[in-house]
Amino acid sequence: xxxxxxxxxxxxxxxxxxxxxxxxxxxxxxxxxxxxxxxxxxxxxxxxxxxxxxxxxxxxxxxxxxxxxxxxxxxxxxxxxxxxxxxxxxxxxxxxxxxxxxxxxxxxxxxxxxxxxxxxxxxxxxxxxxxxxxxxxxxxxxxxxxxxxxxxxxxxxxxxxxxxxxxxxxxxxxxxxxxxxxxxxxxxxxxxxxxxxxxxxxxxxxxxxxxxxxxxxxxxxxxxxxxxxxxxxxxxxxxxxxxxxxxxxxxxxxxxxxxxxxxxxxxxxxxxxxxxxxxxxxxxxxxxxxxxxxxxxxxxxxxxxxxxxxxxxxxxxxxxxxxxxxxxxxxxxxxxxxxxxxxxxxxxxxxxxxxxxxxxxxxxxxxx
DNA sequence: AAAGCGTGGAA
DNA sequence: TTTCCAAGCTT
Numbered sequence: 233x234x235x236x237x238x239x240x241x242x243x244x245x246x247x248x249x250x251x252x253x254x255x256x257x258x259x260x261x262x263x264x265x266x267x268x269x270x271x272x273x274x275x276x277x278x279x280x281x282x283x284x285x286x287x288x289x290x291x292x293x294x295x296x297x298x299x300x301x302x303x304x305x306x307x308x309x310x311x312x313x314x315x316x317x318x319x320x321x322x323x324x325x326x327x328x329x330x331x332x333x334x335x336x337x338x339x340x341x342x343x344x345x346x347x348x349x350x351x352x353x354x355x356x357x358x359x360x361x362x363x364x365x366x367x368x369x370x371x372x373x374x375x376x377x378x379x380x381x382x383x384x385x386x387x388x389x390x391x392x393x394x395x396x397x398x399x400x401x402x403x404x405x406x407x408x409x410x411x412x413x414x415x416x417x418x419x420x421x422x423x424x425x426x427x428x429x430x431x432x433x434x435x436x437x438x439x440x441x442x443x444x445x446x447x448x449x450x451x452x453x454x455x456x457x458x459x460x461x462x463x464x465x466x467x468x469x470x471x472x473x474x475x476x477x478x479x480x481x482x483x484x485x486x487x488x489x490x491x492x493x494x495x496x497x498x499x500x501x502x503x504x505x506x507x508x509x510x511x512x513x514x515x516x517x518x519x520x521x522x523x524x525x526x527x528x529x530x531x532x533x534x535x536x537x538x539x540x541x542x543x544x545x546x547x548x549x550x551x552x553x554x555x556x557x558x559x560x561x562x563x564x565x566x567x568x569x570x571x572x573x574x575x576x577x578x579x580x581x582x583x584x585x586x587x588x589x590x591x592x593x594x595x596x597x598x599x600x
Numbered sequence: 601a602a603a604g605c606g607t608g609g610a611a
Numbered sequence: 612t613t614t615c616c617a618a619g620c621t622t
Contacts, residue, residue, distance in 0.1 A: 271618065272619095273618090274617085274618040274619095275617090275618065275619045275620070276605090276606080276607090276618080276619060277606090277607080277608095277614095277617065277618080277621095278607095278608080278609080278616095278617050278619060279616085279618080280608095280609095281607075281608070281609095281616090281617085282618090293616085313606090313607075314606080314607080315605085315606025315607045315608090316605060316606055316607085316620090317605085318605070318607095318620085318621080319619095319620085322612080322621090323619085349620095349621090350619095350620070350621090351618085351620085352619060352620045352621085353620090354619060354620090355618085355619075355620085356616075358618075371615095372618050372619075373616085373617070373618075374617090374618065375618095375621085390602095391601080391602090392601055392602070393601085395619090416618090419618055421603075422618090423617080423618080428615085428616065428617090429610085429611080429615090429616085449617095459614090460601090460603095460614095460615090462613095462614095488604085488605090489604085489605070489606080490605090490606080491605090498618090532615090542606095542607095543606090543607085543609090544604095544605075544606060544607085545604075545605060545606065546603080546604060546605075547604095547605095582605075583607095584607060584608090585606090586608075
């Protein structure tokens with residue numbers, strides 16, 4: 233593209249943005265803390281989902297210093313249900329990092345921002361351009377889609393190398409004036425006009441020079457070859473009460489799904505079933521708990537309710553609920569978890585999987 | 601380089 | 612039901 237064509241493209245994006253930008257809470261000012269927080273929350277997450285979380289978060293933690301000092305349980309309660317929980321933990325670590333290493337002031341370039349935990353190439357570009365006016369691209373999934381169509385680019389976005397390829401293509405197009413608005417225009421256009429399945433090309437300001445549209449190939453761009461296959465796994469979920477009505481919850485291991493979060497104790501059925509065996513018995517479950525945790529369960533019973541299904545990015549879980557009882561004075565030295573009162577459970581930041589299990593159990597109790 | 605990491609919604 | 616998608620980062 234020559235300079236005039238680039239100028240025209242920039243104007244088309246910015247004019248469209250001026251007419252169509254959405255009024256979002258994090259667009260009310262360019263406060264780096266808010267821009268950063270919104271960008272982290274928006275990773276792999278839709279605007280509509282993020283909105284209430286963002287409002288609650290800045291209400292509870294209005295400044296970077298507040299975030300750096302927030303207790304972990306408060307933090308997880310604020311993030312509860314949003315998913316990708318390491319984002320929240322990294323957010324706090326990053327806040328502490330900025331407080332100590334940068335005296336509480338955000339670094340202002342993409343290159344420096346990318347050194348902060350949780351900030352990758354996209355987020356660094358977004359913050360640098362939106363909050364600090366640096367003319368760098370913010371290459372997210374929208375940018376892949378918009379520019380692969382505009383240039384009829386067949387780069388496979390499944391590959392790790394695609395991001396740098398598009399960054400190189402887009403960098404010369406980002407205007408020195410209003411780089412943040414340009415990047416947000418790309419994203420807003422990508423999420424409203426240049427959509428994946430049903431792009432509104434007739435409403436698109438770039439349609440006159442969109443190379444994919446010219447060839448009717450907009451639905452074939454971007455090229456994406458990789459498909460994720462979900463692994464199916466069966467679990468038992470144990471609702472274990474003590475005499476005081478407390479419930480035993482287990483802390484998930486530091487590695488793996490839902491790490492560090494609390495759920496009912498979960499047992500992978502594969503850990504109980506031998507090759508020829510098909511039915512799991514209550515005795516077997518009790519024996520497993522004894523062997524693993526030195527804990528004695530009583531009255532282990534299969535709950536006559538529909539199993540809970542939960543789908544992660546790479547996993548498809550089906551969980552069968554059981555109830556059991558345990559002595560309130562049981563020694564939990566070998567068990568990664570603790571007893572929770574009803575109030576303590578409500579105050580805990582829990583993953584949606586656990587919420588689903590609780591709801592299923594509550595529905596059962598109501599009908600008994 | 602590719603796999604792992606949540607959740608909700610749409611088709 | 613199944614699949615895919617949505618403002619990615621870390622290891």
